[in-house]
Amino acid sequence: MTTRKLLLGGAAALLMAAAPAQGPGYHVTARHTLGGDGGWDYLALDAASHQLFIARGDRVMVVDPATGALLAEIPGFDRAHGVAFADAAGHAFATSGGDSTVRMIDLKTLKVIGKTHAAVDDDGILYDPYSTHIFTMNGDAGSSSVIDAVTGRNLGTIDLQGKPEFGVSDGQGHVFVNIESKGAVDEVDVTSMKVLRQWSIAPCQSPTGLAIDVAHHRLFSGCRNGLMGISDAAAGKLVATAPIGRGVDATRFDAGTQLAFASNGDGTLTVIHEDSPDKYTVVQTVKTMEGARTMELDPATHTLYTVSAEFGPRPATGRGRPPVKPGSFTLLALKK
Numbered sequence: 001m002t003t004r005k006l007l008l009g010g011a012a013a014l015l016m017a018a019a020p021a022q023g024p025g026y027h028v029t030a031r032h033t034l035g036g037d038g039g040w041d042y043l044a045l046d047a048a049s050h051q052l053f054i055a056r057g058d059r060v061m062v063v064d065p066a067t068g069a070l071l072a073e074i075p076g077f078d079r080a081h082g083v084a085f086a087d088a089a090g091h092a093f094a095t096s097g098g099d100s101t102v103r104m105i106d107l108k109t110l111k112v113i114g115k116t117h118a119a120v121d122d123d124g125i126l127y128d129p130y131s132t133h134i135f136t137m138n139g140d141a142g143s144s145s146v147i148d149a150v151t152g153r154n155l156g157t158i159d160l161q162g163k164p165e166f167g168v169s170d171g172q173g174h175v176f177v178n179i180e181s182k183g184a185v186d187e188v189d190v191t192s193m194k195v196l197r198q199w200s201i202a203p204c205q206s207p208t209g210l211a212i213d214v215a216h217h218r219l220f221s222g223c224r225n226g227l228m229g230i231s232d233a234a235a236g237k238l239v240a241t242a243p244i245g246r247g248v249d250a251t252r253f254d255a256g257t258q259l260a261f262a263s264n265g266d267g268t269l270t271v272i273h274e275d276s277p278d279k280y281t282v283v284q285t286v287k288t289m290e291g292a293r294t295m296e297l298d299p300a301t302h303t304l305y306t307v308s309a310e311f312g313p314r315p316a317t318g319r320g321r322p323p324v325k326p327g328s329f330t331l332l333a334l335k336k
Helices: 003-018
Strands: 027-033 043-046 051-055 057-064 069-086 091-096 101-106 111-117 122-128 133-138 143-148 154-159 164-169 174-179 184-189 194-200 207-213 218-223 227-232 237-243 248-254 259-264 268-276 279-287 295-298 303-308 330-335
Touching: 027 279, 043 069, 043 295, 043 303, 051 069, 051 091, 069 101, 069 111, 091 122, 101 122, 133 164, 143 164, 154 194, 174 207, 184 207, 194 237, 207 259, 218 248, 218 259, 227 259, 237 268, 237 279, 248 295, 259 295, 259 303
Parallel strands: 069 122, 122 164, 164 207, 207 248
Antiparallel strands: 027 330, 043 051, 051 057, 057 069, 069 091, 091 101, 101 111, 122 133, 133 143, 143 154, 164 174, 174 184, 184 194, 207 218, 218 227, 227 237, 248 259, 259 268, 268 279, 295 303, 303 330
C-alpha cells in the first residue's frame, strides 16, 4: 500500500468515526393481504378505537391495523372517499362522492345511522375540534359543506376560491384547504364560515394531500409535480419546497419526530425532516408499492399505513389504468 493510500484510508476512517451512527430508517414492517374488489381512496385511523377505516368505492372497510383482521364492512356508498371522526359524539362521517352525500356512522355498531346531502363531488373530509363540526371538500362544486357532528345536519356551505382537494384544522378556529385548480391554499374562518384569504404555493402545482404542524403553524401540501410546498399558515405564504415522488395523494406530519411524509403513487414514500420551521431536508425515500398513494399516521406509535394492490399488464393502447389482480389488495405498515 502506498503512502498516499494510507493517508486517504486514514482520512476516510477519521470521517467515518466523526460521522454520527445512522440508525435504520422507515421500512415496511408488516404486509396484510386484505383482498376484496374495487379501488380505494383515503385511509383514516380512529385514535380512540385504534381502528383503520379504508374507503373502497361502494363500501368502507374497518380493519385492525396491527393484525390486518377485517372487523367490519360498511356498505351502501357510491364512490366512498374519506372518513373523519367525531369521537366525543360517537360518530364517524364518510363522503360518498357519486351521490353527493355524507354518511353518519355509529362508532360502536359500525352501522350507518344517517345520511346528509353535501354537494357535487364531496371528497376529502375533516373534523374541526374548535367548532365541533365536520367539513367536506366538494371538488367539482368548489365548496365545503359544514355538518353538525352530533345531529348530522347540514349547517351550510362555504364557497371556496377554486376546486378543493384536502383540508386540515389548526384547532384554533381555522381550516386550511388545498385548492388544486389554482395551486393555492384557502384559509377558512370556521365561525363565520367564510374564506379569509388565499395564497399561492407556486411552483407547486395541483396540490392534493395536506398536513399541519400546529406548533409551528406550517402546512405541508403534496403537489402532483413532484414537490411538497411548505407554507407559513400565520403569514399566509410559501416558505420552502422539497422534492417528493410522483402521484402523491396524501401527506402527514409527525409532531413527535418532526418528520413530514408524502405517499406517492410511483411506489415511494418521501420522508422529510423539519430542521427548522423554514428549512427542510429529505432524509429518506422508502420503497412501498406502485399505487400506494394514500396514507395514514398513528402519532402514538409513529407507524405509517398505506395500501395498494398488484397490477396486471397495462392496456395495449397505453391509455387507462392497468387492471388490479384479484385478491391482491394489501395494507402496509411502516416504522423505524
